[in-house]
Amino acid sequence: MIITVIIAVALIGLAVLLHPGRGRTQGGGGQALKRRFGPEYARAVADHDGDTRAAEQELGKRVKEHGFLTQQPLTPAARERYMTRWAAVQEQFVASPQQGVIEVDALLARLARDRGFPDGEPFEDQIAALSVHHAHYVQGYRSMHTAAHEPSGTEDMREAMVEAGSLFEALVSEQSAGPYPKPQTSD
Numbered sequence: 001m002i003i004t005v006i007i008a009v010a011l012i013g014l015a016v017l018l019h020p021g022r023g024r025t026q027g028g029g030g031q032a033l034k035r036r037f038g039p040e041y042a043r044a045v046a047d048h049d050g051d052t053r054a055a056e057q058e059l060g061k062r063v064k065e066h067g068f069l070t071q072q073p074l075t076p077a078a079r080e081r082y083m084t085r086w087a088a089v090q091e092q093f094v095a096s097p098q099q100g101v102i103e104v105d106a107l108l109a110r111l112a113r114d115r116g117f118p119d120g121e122p123f124e125d126q127i128a129a130l131s132v133h134h135a136h137y138v139q140g141y142r143s144m145h146t147a148a149h150e151p152s153g154t155e156d157m158r159e160a161m162v163e164a165g166s167l168f169e170a171l172v173s174e175q176s177a178g179p180y181p182k183p184q185t186s187d
Contacts, residue, residue, distance in 0.1 A: 033059050040135040066129040072116040082111055082172050097157045104164055105148035108141055111171045137167035
């Protein structure tokens with residue numbers, strides 16, 4: 001009888017010790033969130049004045065709300081239309097940088113919507129969903145959106161256009177990424 005009580009107490013103690021670590025990993029906290037969100041993790045921490053717990057709560061909420069979103073594939077015709085429009089907007093940028101970034105901002109919003117992301121009203125909803133699936137590329141879209149809606153120098157607009165190209169490529173690619181796609185690295 002006493003052995004059974006000792007074993008039960010030991011098992012309960014072990015479960016209590018292991019439970020917080022398990023819950024944090026399953027919820028995507030700490031290192032898992034750093035790996036998943038990359039530069040977006042650092043941005044969230046900065047947005048919360050260095051409060052990693054608040055940043056991790058925000059990122060965890062994003063995963064909970066948008067993690068199981070499945071990107072819709074584009075038809076070959078739609079993909080071609082987007083690629084043609086992207087090329088035209090890049091040419092337009094030379095003559096009118098401000099109009100070019102406004103066009104790219106709208107193009108990315110439509111493309112994201114067509115791939116199954118929230119429609120971008122408000123912008124923060126769309127960027128939150130995109131960050132769950134394309135964390136390494138959303139800063140370019142964020143920069144593009146800022147350049148399109150706030151006064152920006154030509155060099156800032158050019159950099160935003162270049163950065164936004166990575167998200168455009170990820171969204172227009174043939175792959176229909178399901179939940180939790182892994183970013184490609186150049187190792």
